[in-house]
Amino acid sequence: MNEQRRQILQMLAEGKITADEAERLISAVEREQPELPAAPRPKSRPRYLRVLVEDNSGTEPSRVNIRVPLQLLRAGVRLTSLVPPQALTRINTELDKSGVPIDLSELKPQQLEDLIDQLDEVTIDIEDADSKVQVFCE
Amino acid sequence: MIPQLVTVGYRPAGRHWRRLYIPVLPVALVASPLLLVAMAGGLVACHLFKVSPAGALRGLGQLLWALPGTRIEFQEGRTALLLSVR
Numbered sequence: 576m577n578e579q580r581r582q583i584l585q586m587l588a589e590g591k592i593t594a595d596e597a598e599r600l601i602s603a604v605e606r607e608q609p610e611l612p613a614a615p616r617p618k619s620r621p622r623y624l625r626v627l628v629e630d631n632s633g634t635e636p637s638r639v640n641i642r643v644p645l646q647l648l649r650a651g652v653r654l655t656s657l658v659p660p661q662a663l664t665r666i667n668t669e670l671d672k673s674g675v676p677i678d679l680s681e682l683k684p685q686q687l688e689d690l691i692d693q694l695d696e697v698t699i700d701i702e703d704a705d706s707k708v709q710v711f712c713e
Numbered sequence: 714m715i716p717q718l719v720t721v722g723y724r725p726a727g728r729h730w731r732r733l734y735i736p737v738l739p740v741a742l743v744a745s746p747l748l749l750v751a752m753a754g755g756l757v758a759c760h761l762f763k764v765s766p767a768g769a770l771r772g773l774g775q776l777l778w779a780l781p782g783t784r785i786e787f788q789e790g791r792t793a794l795l796l797s798v799r
Contacts, residue, residue: 635790642784650775659762
């Protein structure tokens, strides 16, 4: 109950105003204070990662449409923690040989999960004359 | 929830769609003896590569549980391929 309405009811209880006057006053207060618009509903979190590729450069158009649950990406990321350390060492060596000095053992599953959590906001839209690539969450 | 139905569709050029509906649970039940053999093989592999069998099983379970909703479509001209997991 707001303060003005409480004061009106208080005056009615004290006999300072009649019931009709109290009703008119409450109506006037309600007209002055229109109901607040409903709070916006929280946006539901995306559940899927969608990849759309259209290519019309060849003789026949080709199209790829992939929808992957984000939960599946998370589960896949958790599986990376099972990669044996010796395999990681070999991967690191090969990456280093190829000129990509990345130490995969430094990449923690939690960091990858954080990365996937932030995918919600990612939208990639690449378009040229003949082809189009879209990556987004829905 | 584990996948219940896997749909594999193929449309050759100029032909109608051919769809194969695979009910996962009945197929898994029929193939359970093979799954047991595969599980034993997995345990041996875990031992060889020094991977925790419980962690591997949990990871595979999570992967399986997350599969429903996956849909992959390829189309090249009039040829198309579809894989859907529900």
